[in-house]
Amino acid sequence: MNAFTAIRLQGVSYAFGAHTVLNHIDLHIQPGSIVALLGPSGCGKSTLLRLLAGLSEPAEGEIWFGDRLVAKAGWTLPPEARDIGMVFQDYALWPHMSVAQNVAFPLKMRNVPRAEREQRVLQALERVGLADFAGRKPAGLSGGQQQRVALARAIVAEPGVLLFDEPLSNLDTALRESLCLEMARLLRQLGTTAVYVTHDHREAQLLADRIVHLASGTVESVRTVTSSSGEIA
Numbered sequence: 001m002n003a004f005t006a007i008r009l010q011g012v013s014y015a016f017g018a019h020t021v022l023n024h025i026d027l028h029i030q031p032g033s034i035v036a037l038l039g040p041s042g043c044g045k046s047t048l049l050r051l052l053a054g055l056s057e058p059a060e061g062e063i064w065f066g067d068r069l070v071a072k073a074g075w076t077l078p079p080e081a082r083d084i085g086m087v088f089q090d091y092a093l094w095p096h097m098s099v100a101q102n103v104a105f106p107l108k109m110r111n112v113p114r115a116e117r118e119q120r121v122l123q124a125l126e127r128v129g130l131a132d133f134a135g136r137k138p139a140g141l142s143g144g145q146q147q148r149v150a151l152a153r154a155i156v157a158e159p160g161v162l163l164f165d166e167p168l169s170n171l172d173t174a175l176r177e178s179l180c181l182e183m184a185r186l187l188r189q190l191g192t193t194a195v196y197v198t199h200d201h202r203e204a205q206l207l208a209d210r211i212v213h214l215a216s217g218t219v220e221s222v223r224t225v226t227s228s229s230g231e232i233a
């Protein structure tokens with residue numbers, strides 16, 4: 001897979017017992033685009049992201065990354081076989097590892113040789129403005145810095161797809177906006193297809209090319225953000 005991966009969902013449904021959470025979702029995400037999944041609490045945003053990550057399997061339908069089938073009814077390709085990077089709300093950094101070791105982890109999993117690993121880790125940390133923090137432990141960093149480390153870890157292996165689940169919601173308002181703009185710039189530089197779950201309209205408008213509005217487990221609308229000021233067509 002390369003950095004320009006399209007995502008296609010066809011008739012995807014998911015239920016917790018008798019409770020249908022996603023109901024025949026059809027969605028096309030263009031390669032290299034940044035899509036925000038927006039909607040009220042409980043509408044199914046995180047569930048949809050978990051299906052894209054390979055953390056849950058659909059009850060119905062198919063999910064394709066490029067020309068690769070990654071999930072269908074009752075079957076899913078596991079996260080580590082999907083060429084994805086993920087950033088969660090709670091950073092999910094390993095506390096006993098240094099910043100550099102955290103960021104190097106996806107490269108280790110891919111058996112990238114040590115010298116190349118060190119070079120790519122440094123490059124990823126430079127991209128998020130943390131090159132001087134490589135030797136620190138996560139506990140010695142602010143929330144915003146920890147989330148930058150998580151971002152560096154997500155991009156270091158240059159995955160085809162980046163998935164974000166409310167990555168800024170633990171940060172204060174001012175930091176949220178500046179980090180959001182920083183992430184938007186970085187994602188555009190990288191050209192990686194990205195899906196970004198949020199319930200914050202402003203964040204979605206600052207960051208995304210398209211905004212998919214979910215309501216009660218269905219796609220209510222898909223809108224294109226037409227300018228950097230966040231105007232929506």
Ligand SMILES: Nc1ncnc2c1ncn2[C@@H]1O[C@H](COP(=O)(O)OP(=O)(O)OP(=O)(O)O)[C@@H](O)[C@H]1O
Nearest residue numbers: 016019021039040041042043044045046047048199
């Ligand atoms: N493990 C679970 N068992 C049963 N029901 C669940 C489980 N996880 C989520 N749900 C239900 O599925 C629905 C969708 O949840 P989901 O977390 O996808 O929503 P969301 O849009 O991401 O919400 P939020 O913005 O609050 O995170 C909700 O009604 C929720 O209560």
